[in-house]
């Protein structure tokens with residue numbers, strides 16, 4: 001039932017930034033993508049052990065994706081106004097950007113990365129430093145928590161391999177009228193915009209509303225609403241309950257996905273062709289710039305750019321072409337390290353004079369407007385590859 005349609009080559013763990021002395025021991029795996037013709041779920045073929053990804057060294061903090069801080073404040077305000085929950089839990093609470101909008105006497109976090117669990121514990125939130133499983137949901141119950149009126153998860157559910165177990169665990173802890181709200185990148189937007197770089201080890205699944213609806217129904221839960229969001233290049237916010245009436249947005253989203261062809265394998269084969277063209281265009285552009293003596297750097301050492309640099313072979317590692325000189329990133333834990341697989345140095349933005357470079361590749365293309373506005377003094381040009389390779 002699982003048919004392969006895309007091969008993104010040998011890839012490292014997307015957020016495993018490393019030191020020079022660790023280059024020789026770097027873990028790589030084959031990143032291939034499959035479509036399940038029955039459930040309609042798109043997944044990567046070979047999952048990476050979650051403990052290899054989400055551990056004490058996990059560097060991605062929501063607070064460094066600055067526009068996301070406002071996004072989570074607005075989301076919390078909206079959820080409070082509409083559902084007025086008495087008890088709240090966040091799965092994948094990272095460094096507490098969503099949690100901090102709720103009082104800590106009725107809110108708990110779940111976070112497998114010890115570094116972040118410590119941050120939210122220090123903020124006063126009870127935080128389970130563990131992966132989200134039915135076993136953990138039993139433990140939370142046994143610890144005396146009543147069922148939750150709001151269970152929230154952002155960019156987390158698509159990180160989990162076993163979706164049946166995930167949703168069973170939610171069902172186990174969701175109060176009778178409670179809502180489970182989660183948001184993740186949208187498969188439809190990825191296919192529409194050729195943003196293949198949303199595919200990496202941390203995203204074992206890329207969700208369509210159609211596939212989620214099938215899997216949630218199998219687990220006794222219902223999607224009753226879908227919001228289309230612009231964050232992370234296009235995400236869906238999915239509202240789930242035990243049995244609230246289903247609103248029109250669910251049918252409309254499924255219809256749009258069907259119209260685009262998300263239920264047919266050939267749509268994915270066509271996407272794979274566009275991905276290959278995107279790679280050829282980017283490499284051609286970067287090689288031309290190099291031959292013309294231009295200097296190129298990148299802003300945002302994103303998980304997404306790990307996929308792009310390794311798939312396109314544009315890094316500094318011996319087996320790659322030296323087309324991008326360095327990456328700047330505001331995250332302290334990424335600075336002074338090298339990018340996974342491609343081994344491009346990651347440095348503090350403040351240590352670089354952007355005008356020493358002619359072009360900046362937008363590794364964080366999803367934050368393009370914010371970055372371009374912020375870097376008004378840069379005299380050169382920006383490069384993006386989404387929705388197509390172009391110089392801005």
Ligand code: JHZ
Pocket residue numbers: 060064065066067155156185202232299300301302303304305328329330331364366367370371374
């Ligand atoms: P950003 C993350 O992916 C990881 P990434 C995760 N797996 C996930 O699911 C997705 O999000 C959705 C830096 N930056 O948000 C900060 C600057 O340097 O695109 C971040 O390192 N300068 C959980 O990594 C990175 O860019 C700036 O001005 O693809 C942005 O990462 C700004 C605004 C950010 O997510």
